[in-house]
Amino acid sequence: xxxxxxxxxxxxxxxxxxxxDFLGSINDIVEFINEDVVSKYAVVVGTDSDExxxxxxxxxxxxxxxxxxxxxxxxxxxxxxxxxxNVQTFDRHDRMxxxxxxxxxxxxxxxxxxxxxxxxxxxxxxxHLDIGLNGPTKSMIQEIVxxxxxxxxxxxxxxxxxxxxxxxxxxx
Numbered sequence: 001x002x003x004x005x006x007x008x009x010x011x012x013x014x015x016x017x018x019x020x021d022f023l024g025s026i027n028d029i030v031e032f033i034n035e036d037v038v039s040k041y042a043v044v045v046g047t048d049s050d051e052x053x054x055x056x057x058x059x060x061x062x063x064x065x066x067x068x069x070x071x072x073x074x075x076x077x078x079x080x081x082x083x084x085x086n087v088q089t090f091d092r093h094d095r096m097x098x099x100x101x102x103x104x105x106x107x108x109x110x111x112x113x114x115x116x117x118x119x120x121x122x123x124x125x126x127x128h129l130d131i132g133l134n135g136p137t138k139s140m141i142q143e144i145v146x147x148x149x150x151x152x153x154x155x156x157x158x159x160x161x162x163x164x165x166x167x168x169x170x171x172x
Contacts, residue, residue, distance in 0.1 A: 064098065096140050129164055
């Protein structure tokens with residue numbers, strides 16, 4: 001879909017709130033946090049993907065799903081997800097880097113908006129990565145976690161990366 005200026009509008013889906021543009025999702029997060037200012041919150045971004053392998057087995061297209069979750073610690077939360085379809089990928093390494101890049105780009109935008117909108121409310125912010133010590137992504141941990149932490153964010157890997165390997169995985 002396009003907005004009136006002919007630019008593509010980015011939409012997120014919230015199971016509890018429906019379809020939202022980016023700022024609508026941020027508004028919902030701020031409203032959720034402001035409903036209970038004494039609770040502590042975790043705001044987390046993560047991305048997962050699902051590839052379509054082409055006959056040569058090396059390159060193909062993948063659909064990516066990025067999520068923003070806000071968790072009222074000890075209680076409940078909300079999440080918003082968006083699909084990035086048909087992205088060219090060359091191999092697993094390239095796909096994992098793209099997952100991390102999409103999460104990083106989204107995290108930077110989310111934090112910029114929340115800094116403007118949340119005055120004294122405290123929240124932890126993390127990026128969850130769909131990589132772990134077991135399996136083929138093990139060799140990528142240092143590189144990808146380094147990319148995230150080098151940009152000033154806390155990175156979590158499996159099994160502690162629920163936003164990527166549970167929430168986003170549900171929609172990929």
